[in-house]
Amino acid sequence: MNDKLYPDELVCSLIARKVHYLGKKGYKRTLHSMFGSPHVQNKYDLPSRLEDLSHATNLEVDELLYNHTLYPYYYSFLTDKQRENLTRSMIKGAGTGRSPNQYAGLTRSLIRSNTQLFLCPLCMKEDINSVGEPYWHRAHQLPGVLVCYKHNVMLHSCCPTCKSAIGFTTINEICITPAFCASGHNLTLTVQNHDENLFIVAVESYTLLRGIISDNTIIQQKYLQALRNKGHINKLRTSVIDHHFLMEQFFERFSPEFLRVIHVDIPQSDNKQSWFRKILRNQYTKNMHPIYHLLMMVFLSNTIASFLNISIEKDFNAGRWPCLNVACNFYREKVINRVIQEKREGNVKPLGVFECPYCGFTYSRVGPDKKRDDIYKIHHILKTGDLWDKKWEEIIKIAKGVKHLIRELKVSGTYILKKLRDNNLTHLLGGHEDFTKAQEVVRERFTIFLRDHKSTSRTELAQINRRDYWWLRNYDREWLEQILTNNELVLKKRKLFLEITRKNPKATRTELSEINDVVYRWLWRNDYDWLQNHLPPSRRSGKRLRHLE
Template sequence: MLVQIHPYPDELVISMVARYHMYSGRAGVKESLRDVYGLDSVRPSLHLPSHLQRLSESGCFGVSARTLVYEHTLFPYYAPFLKPEMAAHVMNDMLSDNSLGVHLESGLVPSRVSMPTRLVTCPACIHDDIHTHGEPYWHRAHHLPGVISCPKHKVKLYDRCPTCGIPFTGLFIQELPFPVVACPNGHSLLNTEGETRPATNRIAMDSEFILNNTPTWKSLEELRDRYVNVLYAMGMATPSGSIRQRDLFERFITYFPAELWGVIGVAQPVRDQECDWLRELVRKPRKALHPLFHILLMEFLSGDVPRFFEQNRFEPFGHGPWPCLNKAATHYMQDIVRDLTVTRCTDTGRPVGTFRCECGFVYSRRGPDRTEKDRFRYGRIKEFGPVWEEKLHTLASDGRWSLRGLARELGVDPKVITARLEKQNLSNVAPNTGEQEERERRRRRFMETLRTNPRCSRSRLKQLNYRDYQWLYRHDRDWLDCILPRPIVSGVRSERRVDWAQRDREMSVFVEQIAQCILNQPGKPVRVTVGRIGRICGKKALLEKCLDKLPLTEHVLNKYVESRSEFCKRRVDWAMAELLCERTDAAPWQIIRKAGLRTPVSQELNDYIEQRLIEAVEQRDDSRGVDDASRRIS
């Protein structure tokens, strides 16, 4: 008969299965696993367990599979920082039997954050759990990456007896342990005297906040916009949204204690490194980054995560109401617009606001707004509305307005006026008598200038009668072009301004030196691209736009610039060299993880990894054979 176990608040799935095993009285772990999963080969994962649909349908815990995902796993901690489609894939893998896909798609495999491999507990929580529920259990909030203290009690978390050092569980949790109040040697585990730091306590509380609260952003693009908004207010971003990376790095590094990085298992950001996680956080989101990185950035920007949630809600167009930009309305430039719809530009990814006024005037613009002046501009007018149309009809019927005068009065281009008049069946605007007289006066004066200076060029005539020339150029250009003399075409220059052959020779040598430096630099490989070479040598525009005049340089670039496939292979070579320095062999998944490759990798790259592993084994065997032969000879 199956035992009914009721999950406790914030209890891990592995803790629920462990309690079932204890109360079921089964002789072996496999029997209990067969009860709850229908399989005896499943091992509950600490972070993102799979087979949850089976676990729910077993009837041992009385909760739905969705409740298990959101209330008893770390999925709510990772999901806000994944793209929606990726989060959906991860959740489906957790419900199904695909345990490997969960970790690959969530970004945990190539992550640069140390993941907990042992179960930990808080002595104060053990005491509270016994008082409230009659027994202790494993908490989700204690097993978040980077968390080394209890977010509730500010007490150090333990994975072993603080007195004798006996671990609570085996490495990688190969069993179903249950939290106890004393170790096998009889030492109490209720000691709460462990030392904690304010920085680690804050990370613990902020991580728990992410775990238990719904994010206030709808997409990673919106989250990145919020980062940029706050950085702009702090003077570390330009109005166009470009990040001052060096300023950000300097202030970010000084904000956190130097010893924090090793304690929480995060690599410290590196100055001027393109693939550094701090740079990637504030760039357009192209891949999943670990939640702990986001938490650290939120703390830097706002002090803590709850304040970032509440005080920095991303409003790309500020607070309403907004001004009506209808020049035909009596409320022009007044803040009366309350209807705003925000969408996202499909080309640039930037927010687009559509503002609708009660007068019928609808305009839109791209955001986010960077200055107060941005509130009073628009990108396009979507609807003019009855107030604007009526004002146009009244002015056009008056007969005293020119086309340009109407355009200035209504705040649009003259072509718009013409199109709207045709729509209103007003074929043209009544001529302005005053403007006709002005045109005739200026024509006569300019003709007199032309008559008295018959051999002058256009430029000279403009100098002699600048005011009339400019007015006619703007208002009567066709007539002016007819009466002006033919423009003088200058001869072709005999000498070239740039010696492209010399420049090509110099650039080809310079580019080759830079490419070799990139290939030979120590540490993780960096891809050789035209853009990276151009940025280093300060000639990016020249390499991108004038390469047809630099054949030698183009040849060098074709020789060194790497395709995506070539770069991936070079990363594989580097990863293998690093791993084989530490151990005698390496598995393909270890190479992929070390190289930081996206999964799943292509078949071509899989074949390359297999070939390189075969070559490494053959080389090792040959080396051993030479050593054995040398020993026999000696």
């Protein structure tokens, strides 16, 4: 026999071949010669004492780690500390505290490691032809992998004819890769796979096994970027991820039945602790089982390689930003060279805080900046500073109303209003122009207008109702943004619903509500009249649907 490791061969497979060659009594001798001790308990996936093995096999420790264990697969998504511990316990073994499986988080994971070894009948044939004997491959032992990534045939963990077991996972019981089962059935019998997703999971698991991910620090940011690119953002609640919608899409890609087949727990969208939601949160992204990452990456980007190619948009353009204090000598000049960026929990969009080093005027803006002019936008004023305050004191004495103040101070109408209220200067509102009243009138007029133009784009709205649109944009921008994004959300949900009715032309009301419960309920609450007009005629009086509200 050959006592070298074959390509992609598991460490335990070499031991099994040696023991087989020497006979049962050779077991302890083999362990002693390979690990320097006859009492080594090694797992097939993450064996330890590789330093000893390295001496015995004349292979570098790294080569053993990366080419003959599942180390690169599990290593991908661990924290730095876990990586360090896992590496040490695999190289040194005894005396490092915990076992490699514990360090890799496998003992706590809901994803169970395989308890039996798998083989591919076609790889087995190839091995016999190329090296003269079959052996256990790493790529066939990954969780959730049921087919060969190379041949797309079902892997065997038992005899396909009589179902008797063919290989075990502890060293004591492990046997060489058999060509026949105990009853003499031929194990090279192949069963073709017809599930595309099973094949994808096998191929992508092998990608992880080859160690494609070394730097895992930006994975969470890439998830958020991918979500941003795909528009999976709930605009109604200022860019919080719409988990219900996202999960619906995920199940269209990987159905619950499929997840059951590959032994992955089915996530619930309202459970914040489910893997599907945790994986997107920064504090959990590392320390999640690789199969979860694999599914998420394939869902968002089709392959892991293309996911890793996603480039993260810079959140704020340019390396310098302008002071936006009209009273400052550096007004609109790029004198700020530092942005304090705040990631907000659950929020996809970043918030930048900018402070002028000369006048202290401090403002924030929600990123990412898209157009060049975005750098002149203010989301909130956090601090005005002495210069601006002085200008305010002067201007307030001669103020001719809100419009005048906005023009002179170059801040939003909302901010001026707040400032006037805070300083008990509301009489200024009624002076030249009654701002609040005007605001009320325009808001109401625009709301009615919007009701009749639900499917009109923003640009068209601005053209058709130029007067109100621009008034709101200048003096009441936050309200305008809010109502327009609401409008866009309605459109999105309507489109989804029409899609459902198109695909299910014969469905009853109840069936439609069950197909996409989330969209249905949303429309029921927010767009009742439209929904009623687009539902099939009710069979009963409609009372039975009330419970959905």
